[in-house]
Amino acid sequence: MLDTLLKTKDFLALTLANPQSFPEPFGFDIGEHTRVDVWDTGVILFQPLQQVANKDVVLSCGVHGNETAPIELCNGLIRDLLEDKIRVGERTLFLIGNPAAINNGTRIVDENMNRLFSGEHSRGPGLVNPERIRARKLETYVDRFFSAREGAQRIHYDLHTAIRGSKHEKFAIYPYRPGRAYSAEQIMFLKAAGVDTVLFHHEPTTTFSYFSSENYGADAFTIELGKVYPMGQNDMTRFIATREMLSRLICGRDLELESYGPEKVNLYQVCRVINKQAEDFEFTFASDVENFTSFPKGFVLAREGGKDIRVELDSEAVVFPNAKVPVGQRTVIMLTAAQAPDVR
Numbered sequence: 001m002l003d004t005l006l007k008t009k010d011f012l013a014l015t016l017a018n019p020q021s022f023p024e025p026f027g028f029d030i031g032e033h034t035r036v037d038v039w040d041t042g043v044i045l046f047q048p049l050q051q052v053a054n055k056d057v058v059l060s061c062g063v064h065g066n067e068t069a070p071i072e073l074c075n076g077l078i079r080d081l082l083e084d085k086i087r088v089g090e091r092t093l094f095l096i097g098n099p100a101a102i103n104n105g106t107r108i109v110d111e112n113m114n115r116l117f118s119g120e121h122s123r124g125p126g127l128v129n130p131e132r133i134r135a136r137k138l139e140t141y142v143d144r145f146f147s148a149r150e151g152a153q154r155i156h157y158d159l160h161t162a163i164r165g166s167k168h169e170k171f172a173i174y175p176y177r178p179g180r181a182y183s184a185e186q187i188m189f190l191k192a193a194g195v196d197t198v199l200f201h202h203e204p205t206t207t208f209s210y211f212s213s214e215n216y217g218a219d220a221f222t223i224e225l226g227k228v229y230p231m232g233q234n235d236m237t238r239f240i241a242t243r244e245m246l247s248r249l250i251c252g253r254d255l256e257l258e259s260y261g262p263e264k265v266n267l268y269q270v271c272r273v274i275n276k277q278a279e280d281f282e283f284t285f286a287s288d289v290e291n292f293t294s295f296p297k298g299f300v301l302a303r304e305g306g307k308d309i310r311v312e313l314d315s316e317a318v319v320f321p322n323a324k325v326p327v328g329q330r331t332v333i334m335l336t337a338a339q340a341p342d343v344r
């Protein structure tokens with residue numbers, strides 16, 4: 001494994017050739033400046049040996065196997081680090097979430113992994129499947145990474161792409177964090193990375209970003225970087241700003257952020273999540289309606305069990321509408337414009 005990685009510098013290929021696990025962890029140094037530890041398939045840690053690191057950064061991708069742009073983006077950063085084109089200045093853990101689903105070219109193998117965090121992988125009637133096993137392991141790796149020290153700023157960006165086109169191409173979901181102000185610096189970092197839209201969630205979830213936010217106090221986000229395309233078909237020029245800012249972050253370079261201003265970004269509040277309650281759930285609007293499309297009060301959004309589901313507030317926008325989910329899961333997130341969030 002070590003020889004292959006040193007020769008190819010292609011961590012994604014090594015991961016996809018061993019989708020379940022690696023036989024054993026291994027590690028090596030790059031020059032006298034970086035320690036590399038490979039904990040498992042898709043799990044690689046870079047630590048500066050000399051420079052003082054103030055941040056512990058997790059970059060995850062491929063939690064959904066068909067969301068390929070973030071996987072290509074992360075593998076590019078990993079390759080540049082292995083080739084010594086860039087050097088970490090901060091402790092950085094890369095996670096390629098769901099190698100089996102990436103090999104399949106599908107969002108999931110058996111179950112949506114991004115509904116299985118915060119212990120959800122072990123709840124229910126003794127169900128075991130690849131996503132449950134992997135979600136539990138990913139929690140362990142994040143715990144080992146963040147628990148290695150106190151005092152550093154903890155960051156976790158869980159990178160995705162969306163099934164539909166979006167009126168705001170790149171956007172972030174800020175997990176629910178009662179009692180903790182939102183971070184102005186993080187919002188401006190996202191903006192510099194081309195992510196100009198932030199959704200404030202209104203309740204706990206079982207997503208990966210909520211797990212890191214809630215359990216480790218991390219500045220954690222689910223980040224949507226555009227629309228889903230098959231591997232190799234992404235226009236990587238659309239990710240130049242994102243790549244640049246992630247590179248600056250992990251290399252410990254100056255971020256040169258603009259001062260915060262709510263008028264500089266699009267801020268939305270999640271007002272409700274509509275879960276599927278019956279198999280016959282269907283939306284009334286077309287399948288190519290974009291994320292952030294607004295509907296007026298009273299508009300019939302969906303039908304289920306012979307009942308209409310209507311827009312309740314003056315105007316609500318939809319994000320992630322998807323009727324093809326199991327009963328009990330989210331079909332759509334409804335948004336309103338955010339009213340002056342508590343940002344520091």
Ligand SMILES: O=C(O)CCC(=O)N[C@@H](CCC(=O)O)C(=O)O
Pocket residue numbers: 064114115160161162163164173205207209222320321322
């Ligand atoms: O485009 C879609 O319908 C889904 C894209 C996606 O995978 N989004 C994440 C959002 C997670 C969050 O709410 O933080 C997901 O559904 O898991």
Ligand SMILES: [Zn+2]
Pocket residue numbers: 063064067160161
């Ligand atoms: Zn996703």
